[in-house]
Amino acid sequence: MSGTRVLGGGRIGEATDVVAEMFREPSYTNFLTIAGPMVPAGFRLLFGDLIDRGFLDALVTTGANLTHDVIESLGLHHYQGSFHADDRKLIQAGYSRIADIFVKETSFEKLDKTVRKFVSKIPVADRKNIAYSDLLTRFGLMINDEDSILYKAARKKVKVFSPGLLDSILGFSLWSFAQTEVLQLNPITDVTKIVEMAMSADKIGVVILGGGLPKHHTLLASVLREGVDRAVQITSDRAEPGGLSGAPLAESISWRKIRKGGKFVDVYGDATICFPLIIGAVLDRVKKRNRTLKE
Numbered sequence: 001m002s003g004t005r006v007l008g009g010g011r012i013g014e015a016t017d018v019v020a021e022m023f024r025e026p027s028y029t030n031f032l033t034i035a036g037p038m039v040p041a042g043f044r045l046l047f048g049d050l051i052d053r054g055f056l057d058a059l060v061t062t063g064a065n066l067t068h069d070v071i072e073s074l075g076l077h078h079y080q081g082s083f084h085a086d087d088r089k090l091i092q093a094g095y096s097r098i099a100d101i102f103v104k105e106t107s108f109e110k111l112d113k114t115v116r117k118f119v120s121k122i123p124v125a126d127r128k129n130i131a132y133s134d135l136l137t138r139f140g141l142m143i144n145d146e147d148s149i150l151y152k153a154a155r156k157k158v159k160v161f162s163p164g165l166l167d168s169i170l171g172f173s174l175w176s177f178a179q180t181e182v183l184q185l186n187p188i189t190d191v192t193k194i195v196e197m198a199m200s201a202d203k204i205g206v207v208i209l210g211g212g213l214p215k216h217h218t219l220l221a222s223v224l225r226e227g228v229d230r231a232v233q234i235t236s237d238r239a240e241p242g243g244l245s246g247a248p249l250a251e252s253i254s255w256r257k258i259r260k261g262g263k264f265v266d267v268y269g270d271a272t273i274c275f276p277l278i279i280g281a282v283l284d285r286v287k288k289r290n291r292t293l294k295e
Contacts, residue, residue: 001277008267012274015232015265016281022205022230023055023286029201031218034061035210035245039068040078040101041272044149046279051152053287058159058197059149060214063168066136066150066160067111068103070170073145074114076107108169115173118142124182131189135174136160161194163187163217194221204228209271211235211245219257227252227259232278234271 002013022028032050039047050056068078081095081102095102118139119127140154153160165171166185177183198204198221206228208215215233222228237246249264258264267274 008269011265011267012277015234015267015274016278018230018232018263018265019205019207019278020282020285021263022207023053023282025203027202028205028230029057029197029203030055030205031058031060031207032056033206033208033210033214033218034059034065035212035214036062036271037064037068037098037101038209038271039065039072039149040098040103042078043272043275044069044072045147046276047149048147048152050279051149051156051158054156055286056158058161058194059153060161060163060194060218062212062214063162063165063171066162066165067168067170069149070114070139070143071103071107071111073143073148073151074107074110075145076104076110078103111169112173112176115170116177119174119177119181119183127182128184129186129189130184131186131193132163132165133159133161133190133193135185136162136165159193159197161190161217163190164213191221194218195224198222198228199225201225203230205230206232208233208235209275211237211243211247216244219252219255223256227257227262229259229262231258231262231264232267233265234267234269234274234278236268236270 001009002017004010004013022030079102081097081100083100085097087097090097094105096105121142122138136150137154140148140150143151145151150160166175174183174185204222206218208231211233219228231249233249235245237243239246239248248266249258252258253260
């Protein structure tokens with residue numbers, strides 16, 4: 001693909017070169033941003049492997065992906081379904097649909113009970129003014145599943161930011177808990193944390209899956225340092241409607257989100273196809289990174 005130097009294959013080859021540089025060099029602080037149903041689609045093991053290999057310093061994700069990570073950690077599952085399912089029949093059978101992925105409604109009931117149990121274990125004083133990322137770290141330390149993203153991140157000291165956490169079933173459980181018990185979440189603290197990560201970094205690399213709020217939150221955190229140094233975006237959206245997920249990375253230069261001399265690649269396609277191709281090629285070149293050099 002690198003040899004073609006053109007079209008989609010050429011972009012995937014170029015993206016592989018950029019990601020390999022980010023993962024190889026300890027001077028990079030690397031962010032992975034995740035939008036779309038990547039965890040229900042089975043990618044939690046791939047994300048976890050990248051954490052284990054020391055390639056990532058932070059994940060920035062939707063609350064939905066964390067919702068489904070916790071569901072899987074409870075021994076519950078996501079099922080192969082169909083885009084053509086009759087949703088009226090699905091709901092009668094007790095299922096919710098994510099594209100062609102099915103999940104049992106009872107899974108969300110167990111999730112709610114688990115979230116309540118986890119929060120209840122946190123001392124009341126520590127539940128006041130708590131950052132989303134700190135709450136997620138505590139959850140990760142309570143989860144009993146070595147394949148969980150939150151489990152691995154908590155133990156490897158990889159930060160998990162979820163600026164839209166409340167816009168998810170997990171977030172709704174947190175809101176419900178806060179109606180009767182003490183829980184005061186502070187999103188401002190997380191903005192401080194991610195900006196400090198950006199400002200203290202020698203170089204910043206970002207891999208963007210799907211765009212959305214995780215993409216913007218990560219790039220915006222780097223504005224005060226004149227942008228990130230390396231970025232790869234995989235999106236199936238288009239630029240014409242003006243939405244962020246389809247915006248080419250070049251547009252970010254005018255916002256000081258990507259440095260003028262930085263390298264960036266836009267890959268247009270399905271992240272569930274393109275991302276494994278890129279990571280498979282990168283792992284052939286870079287087996288592991290020693291994160292202790294950065295700590």
